Amino acid sequence: MAAELAALSGLPSIDLDAEIEARTGGTVQALFERSGEAAFRRLEADTMAELLESRPDGIFALGGGTVTQQRLRHRLLWSGTLVTLHAPVEELAQRVGEGQGRPLLSGGDPGESLRAILEARADAYAECHARISTGGRAPAEIAREALEVAELDPIAVPLGARTYRVLVGRGVRARVGGMAADLAPGARVLLVSDGNVAPLWADDTRERLERAGLDVTPVVLEAGEEHKNIESVGRIWEQALDASFDRTGAVVTLGGGVVGDLGGFAASTLLRGVPVGHVATSLLAMADSAVGGKTGFDTRHGKNLVGTFHQPGFVLCDVELLSTLPDIERRAGLAEVVKAAWLEGEAAVRALEADAEALSSGDTAATARALRMAVALKARVVTEDEREGGVRALLNLGHTVGHAIEASLGYAGMRHGEAVALGMVAAFGLAERLGRASAGTQPRIGALLSRLGLDTNVGRYLNSSTLSYIGSDKKRKGANITLVLPGEPGDVCLAPMPLEELSSHLLALGTGH
Ligand SMILES: NC(=O)c1ccc[n+]([C@@H]2O[C@H](COP(=O)([O-])OP(=O)(O)OC[C@H]3O[C@@H](n4cnc5c(N)ncnc54)[C@H](O)[C@@H]3O)[C@@H](O)[C@H]2O)c1
Numbered sequence: 001m002a003a004e005l006a007a008l009s010g011l012p013s014i015d016l017d018a019e020i021e022a023r024t025g026g027t028v029q030a031l032f033e034r035s036g037e038a039a040f041r042r043l044e045a046d047t048m049a050e051l052l053e054s055r056p057d058g059i060f061a062l063g064g065g066t067v068t069q070q071r072l073r074h075r076l077l078w079s080g081t082l083v084t085l086h087a088p089v090e091e092l093a094q095r096v097g098e099g100q101g102r103p104l105l106s107g108g109d110p111g112e113s114l115r116a117i118l119e120a121r122a123d124a125y126a127e128c129h130a131r132i133s134t135g136g137r138a139p140a141e142i143a144r145e146a147l148e149v150a151e152l153d154p155i156a157v158p159l160g161a162r163t164y165r166v167l168v169g170r171g172v173r174a175r176v177g178g179m180a181a182d183l184a185p186g187a188r189v190l191l192v193s194d195g196n197v198a199p200l201w202a203d204d205t206r207e208r209l210e211r212a213g214l215d216v217t218p219v220v221l222e223a224g225e226e227h228k229n230i231e232s233v234g235r236i237w238e239q240a241l242d243a244s245f246d247r248t249g250a251v252v253t254l255g256g257g258v259v260g261d262l263g264g265f266a267a268s269t270l271l272r273g274v275p276v277g278h279v280a281t282s283l284l285a286m287a288d289s290a291v292g293g294k295t296g297f298d299t300r301h302g303k304n305l306v307g308t309f310h311q312p313g314f315v316l317c318d319v320e321l322l323s324t325l326p327d328i329e330r331r332a333g334l335a336e337v338v339k340a341a342w343l344e345g346e347a348a349v350r351a352l353e354a355d356a357e358a359l360s361s362g363d364t365a366a367t368a369r370a371l372r373m374a375v376a377l378k379a380r381v382v383t384e385d386e387r388e389g390g391v392r393a394l395l396n397l398g399h400t401v402g403h404a405i406e407a408s409l410g411y412a413g414m415r416h417g418e419a420v421a422l423g424m425v426a427a428f429g430l431a432e433r434l435g436r437a438s439a440g441t442q443p444r445i446g447a448l449l450s451r452l453g454l455d456t457n458v459g460r461y462l463n464s465s466t467l468s469y470i471g472s473d474k475k476r477k478g479a480n481i482t483l484v485l486p487g488e489p490g491d492v493c494l495a496p497m498p499l500e501e502l503s504s505h506l507l508a509l510g511t512g513h
Contacts, residue, residue: 256285
């Protein structure tokens with residue numbers, strides 16, 4: 001298959017086992033017998049890592065056990081397209097015969113051994129960009145399917161059997177039918193949208209879902225953060241149950257962060273949990289909220305205080321949908337993209353600086369590039385810390401002051417992303433003041449945010465009235481606040497700080513002292 005793929009793509013094909021045998025002068029079987037599986041896996045990982053450095057453009061044929069190593073598997077996922085090939089056990093047993101030359105299969109009944117191996121490796125094999133069925137198919141056909149996956153270039157969020165893919169680009173919404181059909185064996189879909197998005201994009205989405213043979217029940221919520229409440233969740237539940245929705249169906253959200261959070265929450269609780277897929281329509285949802293599985297709604301006590309973790313089955317970020325997004329919403333979303341770039345590193349920040357004017361004017365190619373960076377970063381962070389026990393909290397860069405500003409304004413008149421932009425300027429000012437970031441860091445982030453059309457004049461919010469809302473933030477632990485403090489790009493840390501100390505630093509920043 002690798003040879004067929006190489007012929008189709010024009011790239012060289014490299015067989016990892018053959019490469020190891022050539023380098024060591026022994027067969028894989030002999031290496032296994034001599035040094036044991038653990039030592040062989042280390043050799044395999046080192047050889048693969050070296051190949052990724054020296055010959056990154058190629059088709060690599062890996063052994064069935066190679067991707068059982070999590071670190072290597074994730075490295076492969078971040079640096080290329082990883083597909084796993086599947087076939088019925090009976091066919092595999094026939095292909096391997098008595099298992100000669102396959103150390104894990106020699107001795108005993110190969111069918112039984114295969115079944116046990118596949119079961120043990122199921123979660124690892126699910127962590128890929130695509131699972132391709134090979135049973136009864138010609139290699140050329142399988143190769144064409146693998147090449148299509150590579151061209152689509154999905155970003156995987158590897159979470160074992162709950163692994164999902166995010167597609168970013170122009171026109172990727174065309175995939176919604178097939179992806180939703182995979183989530184809904186009963187071919188029923190609840191399409192949740194809001195009053196602004198539905199008139200623009202619901203017919204387009206509905207047609208695509210129906211063309212895939214799905215029966216669609218539309219739910220249109222009232223738009224806006226003020227409707228991110230239990231009443232909206234109740235509408236989704238009731239309309240689903242009115243339509244006799246059952247557990248073989250799936251929810252598809254079509255909207256910004258509000259619709260995604262509400263639809264995700266409703267899906268996680270409806271009939272004790274049904275799958276959800278997100279078609280993100282705002283830049284913020286594409287860059288941030290649609291990926292990661294956080295769902296929820298607001299109560300009179302604050303934002304997002306009730307919610308669940310419920311990972312989606314797919315996420316589509318079609319930049320064409322942004323053509324109808326109001327400019328001010330687009331710019332607000334760019335604040336989260338800047339945040340992601342700073343977490344990612346110098347190259348990502350430079351890329352945004354180079355693209356700032358294109359991003360500001362809504363250029364789709366530049367937007368797709370920036371979104372891919374933000375989604376890939378979020379995918380990696382979520383994989384490492386799905387439930388925010390550690391590194392995921394770094395995504396709150398700029399949010400401590402941002403949330404306080406939003407709360408002080410009663411969550412009206414300012415978008416979340418606009419507040420995050422202001423919050424970032426404050427966080428960078430604080431980091432410089434504390435010696436964590438070098439001088440010039442705050443002006444650098446401020447200049448980038450300004451070029452993207454965001455207000456960076458945070459000084460007027462750094463007063464005791466606004467800062468009193470910091471205490472109401474969920475990130476407060478006793479008298480301490482856990483701050484996200486930036487250093488250079490790619491170097492951001494969590495730092496606990498007494499609330500009083502934080503307030504006095506921020507007040508001093510506000511007065512320019
Ligand atoms: N779950 C998470 O991890 C996470 C992360 C960040 C933010 N959030 C949440 O996301 C929400 C903010 O998301 P948002 O900024 O997308 O808000 P939003 O969903 O309210 O969308 C902003 C506005 O744009 C409209 N809109 C969206 N897409 C459009 C399109 N293509 N064309 C025309 N109009 C369109 C919406 O109707 C709305 O009026 C907040 O509630 C925040 O708490 C969640």
